[in-house]
Structure formats: structure tokens, C-alpha cells
Amino acid sequence: MIIYKNSLKYFNTFGIDVTALEIIKIENINELYYIWKKNHLKSVPYIILGGGSNVLFLDNFKGIVILNRLKGININEHKNYWNLHVCSGENWHQLVKYTIKKGIFGLENLALIPGCVGSAPIQNISAYGVSLKKFCKYVDVINLLNKKIIRLSNIKCNFQYRSSIFKHSYRNNYVIIALGMTIPKKWKPNLNYKDLNYLNFNTVTPYEIFNHICKIRKNKIPNPKIYGNVGSFFKNPLVSNKLGTQLLKNFPNIPYIMKNNAFKFSAAWLIDQCNLKGYIKGGAMIYSKHSLIIINKFKATSNDILYIAMKIYYCVGNKFGIWLEPEVRIIGSLGEINPSSIFSHNYFK
Template sequence: MDSKTTHSLTQFNTLGIKADCLRLVRARQEAELVAICLQAFKQQEPILLIGGGSNIVLTETFEGTAVLVETKGIEVTQGEQCYYLKVEAGEVWHDLINFCLDNEMPGLENLALIPGSVGAAPIQNIGAYGAELAQFCDWVEYLDLVSGEIKRLKGGDCEFAYRESIFKNALKHRAVILRVGFVLPKAWQPNLSYGPLQELSERSQGVTPREVFDCICETRMAKLPDPAVLGNVGSFFKNPVVSQQTFDALKRQYSDIVGYTLDDSKIKLAAGWLIDRAGLKGLSVGNASIHLKQALVIVNKGGCSGQDVCDLARLVIDRIFEQFGVRLEVEPRIIGATGQKELADA
């Protein structure tokens, strides 16, 4: 490795981890993106797609091609009841929401300030404050690396679940998302069921989409550190889903435990509450630390390695399991020399 030319990925991951790759290319047009990915795939070269770099933990030099997805473009059509958007993968997610509000097409405002690109959003089925991408996804268009074809999946066929999709499972390592289609109903109804938004629902006068947007932005900025100031990937741990029986048992022991009932009567626990209740805020390994204001966030205090982050994440998971009997999972992708790996192997 020492004799090979490498390229820095430090500025392309929001954790600010110092890491390199063997080849770094920018793809600003679809044709470039397709050609680069197909060439690397045919040569059996590892491929790392980077949008906003807000969902990756780099643990070592990436021995392949890192592709910066920078394709841009938003097209809008409309029917009698809905707006339809075709959005290129390289668009910044938060910029899309601003675009929609500026053009009086509300619906996505609960997902404001989630870092990352549009192309990465379906992979995680991003969600926050009572909303998920799956509610608005009309279709996803992707390059199938095996066949070389460009295919389109309807939203209902993407196997969306909590932080899950077909792109993390059956199409993992096979699909390169090119663009996403969204459908936004013209008959807008505010989603005020979650957290600080409940205060807006108590008002006697109507709530506007911009007010919902502003509330979400203010809440996120108060709780989540700016990656430009303190490196992070936002929420590091998924909210675990448990049975009603498990929740009831925990409730008897911890009366203030935070949980939300899902459609199938399962309970989604607040991972941040579990970490906070276990007294883990400020816990550090090397220069990686649990953020003092938001227990879901791991921050880079300066010069931390991907190994620091992974070791800290494992420590948190073990501590939570020991105290609550609940196993946390991580949200970001752990990236090793040849691609994504499991946290246990990092």
C-alpha cells in the first residue's frame, strides 16, 4: 500500500476521519456515473459511492474507487391531486426540501436537515419526527451492476421498513441509485404527532408548512452538532423495536422509559433515552465520544480514527444490553478496505 498513490477522503466524510482511497472520481452526469461504476464492477474493483458522506465510518484505506455522486436536477410535473418530482441522486436532501417549500409543494418538511443526498435516502428509508421517505417515494431508478441495465422499482416494491430497504438487502452491492421519484399530495395535512411538533397542534389557528419546517430545523440544530464544527454522522444508533411484553417489563423497572407504539403493536424505544439513562453521555474511546447534548450522536473530538468510533459503538451496545437486555444497531455504514463490513468485524 505504501508504494501506491492514494487520495484523501477526509473532506468527503462528515465524521472528518482521515482516510484514503486508491482512486477518487467525481460523477456529475449520469453517463459518467454509469460508466465509472460499470468499469470498476467489471474489473472486480471495490466501489464506494459517496453522496454527502454523512452515513459512513471509514476504518482504513479503501482499496478501490470512491465515486463522488454529484448529479443534479429536479423536474416537476403535476396531476389533479399530486405533484410528481424526479430528482437526481446527487441533489442535497435538505436543498430538495427547501426547493419544495419555495415552490409551494409541502410534505417533506418533517425530514428537514437530515444530512446526505437524495440518492442515499432510499437506502436507509430516512425518517424523523413521525415521517419516513417511504411515505413519499413514488419510484427509485438504479443501475443494475450485474446486468448493466437501468431499472425502476416502484416505491411499494422497495421493501421499505424502519431504516431498511431492498437496497440494503437483496440489491446490496448491485444497485447504484441514479434518481428518485416523489409524490406529494396537494391536499397537505401537517404531521404534528411527534415531539416538539405537538405544541404546534395545540394552536387555535392553522399551522403552515414553513412553521413545521422551522420547528424541525430549530430542534435539530439545538440537539445535533454541526459536522463542520464537530465531526459526526447524525444519529449513530437505530431506535430498537421490542415486543409489548418486553416494553412492559422495562416500564415496570424504568417508569420514564420512552417508547412509541408501531402499527404492528411493537414498541420502538428511544435509543437516545437508553444511552442517556445508562449514563453514557461523554463516554469516550480515543478521540471518539458520545455527545453531551444528544446521546444518539458519536462525535470526533479531533483526530479520531474509524477504529475509535467502532470501538466506542461496540462499548455502548454492550453496556445497553447489559443494563436493559436490548441490543442496539448502528445506522451508518462501516467501510473497510474493500467495502461495507459489520461492526463486529471492524
């Protein structure tokens, strides 16, 4: 175990300068359980962080921050597929690079997604037409209350858009320790996403897709070391057939796709129609290249960022009748806060 000074500034990609009671890096399950049990007996709150790329700290945290650094990648080759067992503290993008170098193709569309492997199933990460659900075989979790390790199959993970069982019944007192994936050896490029349409399906290679997606993401998303951010702050909304049909009548140019008999709209487009791109509050700003991204432009406080998020929520809601849902985890002084308790239809008037 390594215990750091209590500033969290360099452990969250927003770069919010808040503190924790203690910040402890763990490298094996015994360390994880020991730290949790020691503080659980004292009723000290805790949170698990990987890369800190999807959190907004509102206040100093009055508990323990455990940095997950469980490492290890095991690969088993079969006739028609590869089986991967990856510990949850591995960096996701480095894993994608590693598999491509090994000649294991399929994850290239998920390149340059920030964070650690343990966060991937929680969010069911997806990008450019591919989601983790496609490859996930199982997720291993530890129940901290009895130290038992449980293996959940793909179906039991209940993967949905930006969601899974790990946001619900396996949220408290469970920690993801490993991810199992099955990747077919027979590779087919996935070029369904609009930014990839110009690539030639018959000649494109996994390396070209990987490099192209890295270039797109670097152009759209600022480097958090320069401008702190968590990527997209809000999810793309799924709305009912009735509301979606009405919105198409009122806004014929609104981009959408149909998913499970619901309309999935572009949150960025909705925000752009509210003329909010470039909006500034204190040291925070809506990024000029992508309106779903709020950046820490200059020593922003969490209140600056939250104010802008609320501004987006209110403007889009009142213009379109769509109340956006945050992707980011919001952490208060005692732990994670349900966004619905902050984002209220009547809050920002």
C-alpha cells in the same frame, strides 16, 4: 469526471483522515458505468458516496470511491398532486427547501436531514413523524452488470424502519439514480411528534414547521464542519412484546411507542441510563446534548469512534437486554462490513 486527491477526510462527515485508491466524481450515468466497468474488470472494489454523512471508514480503502453527483429535478403538476422526479445526487435538504419555495408542501418535517437524495430510500429516512415511504412513488436503479435501468414501485421497495430492499437484494451492483415522489396538493400539518405538539394545528404554516425543525436539529446535532459526526449512530430499537412488557415493569419511566405490535424504545434514553453522555475515548466523545451522537472532538481515529460505539452497545445490552443496531455504514479496506461481524455480545468484555 473529476478525479480528486486520494484523501477522504473531506468526503465523510466524521472527518476521518483515511485514503482511497481513487476518488472520482461522476455527473451522468455513462460516467458511472464506465468507471464501474473499468475497475470491475480488474476486481477493484468500489463504493458509492453521496454526502458521506452515514459512513465510518475503519481503514484506508483499497478501491474506488465514486461520488454521486447526478443532478436534476423535474416537477409535473396535476389537479390534486405534484409528481417529482429527482436525480440521486441532489442534496436532500436543498430539495426540501426548493419544494417549499415552489409552494409544494409535505416534506418540511424531513428538513435538515444530511446526505443526498439517493440515500433517502435506502434508509427510508424519517423524522418528526414523517417517513419517505409516505411520498415515494418509485425508485430508479441501474443494474451495473447489464446497464439496465429498473423502476421499483413503492411496494417493491419494501420500506421498513430505517431499511428497504436496497439494503438487501438490491444492495450489490445496483445504484440508485433517481427518486419519484407524489405530494398531495391538499396539505395537512403533521404535528404528532412531541417537539411539535405546542404548534397550533389550525394556524401553523409549512414554513413555520420547516424553520422550527431546522432550529431543533441545529440545537441537537452539532455542525459536522466543527465536530465531525453522522447524527444518530444507532437505531431506536424495536423489541418483542414480551421483552418490552418486562422492561416497562422494571423501568416504568422508559419512553416508548407501539409499532406493529412491538415496542419501539428511545436509544438515547437507554444510553443516558448507562451514564455515558460525555464519555471520551481519544479524540472522540459521546455528544453532551444527545447521547446517540458520537463526535470527532479532536482528530479522532476510527478506532476511537468504534471503541465508544462498542462501549454503548455493551452497556445498553447488559443493562436492558437490548443490543442496539448501528445506523451507520461501516467501511473496511475492501468495502462495507456487516455490523454483526463487529458488534458481538461477547466482544467488549
